[in-house]
Amino acid sequence: MPRSTRRRRSLAIALALLACATPAAIAQQVVIYRCTDASGALTVQNDEPCPAGSREERAIIEPPPPMPVYVPQTPAPAPAATGTVTAAAAATPVAPERPDAPAPARIADADRLPPPPIFRCHTPGNDRYVSEDAEPKPRCVPLQTVGINGDPGLAAGAACEWQYDRCERIPDGEACDGWRQRGREIESTWRYARGDARAPLQEAFARVSTILSDTTCGLPPG
Incomplete structure (x- = not known):
């Protein structure tokens, strides 16, 4: 088998093994072992060292970052009416009051x-x-x-x-x-x-x- 073909096959096997891994396994590093026996046959295995007498190559795959968990937000209650004037209310034009006249004597x-x-x-x-x-x-x-x-x-x-x-x-x-x-x-x-x-x-x-x-x-x- 040509070397380029064996590499593509190795990468495909590694990705397949990674896809089949459980969520608990994905949370940690994954070690891929590339084993070549005396006859030149190539095998790829997940988290298991090569048999004795085989040429071994290892590749460590870092786990992807965890997906953020969406937590629905509870709407904040409307503020109670107080004597504080909000910015929107302060910006509302108010007609000036008529000056107070003193009480007639x-x-x-x-x-x-x-x-x-x-x-x-x-x-x-x-x-x-x-x-x-x-x-x-x-x-x-x-x-x-x-x-x-x-x-x-x-x-x-x-x-x-x-x-x-x-x-x-x-x-x-x-x-x-x-x-x-x-x-x-x-x-x-x-x-x-x-x-x-x-x-x-x-x-x-x-x-x-x-x-x-x-x-x-x-x-x-x-």
């Missing part, structure tokens, strides 16, 4: 005083608003700068222009309407304020609400 109608002066102001851009200050602080409005040749792309530095709002006192007969408008403007600004900016607006809204309830603005119409 119990003042006799005869003891009520007129509201403080309030002013209607105009910006250089013709915007109007109500202010408690007759002379609001000026604003430095940025100006566009240009280069020597008039090109804005070659401008260097920055510049601004101080702008002053013009304010006049609202007549006494319309002062209560002015204070109501002031309260609406504060509340509108408060709704879009963030962080530390809310507290001063809350205090301003409470002050305006007190003026509307404790002065002659709180009298019933008529």
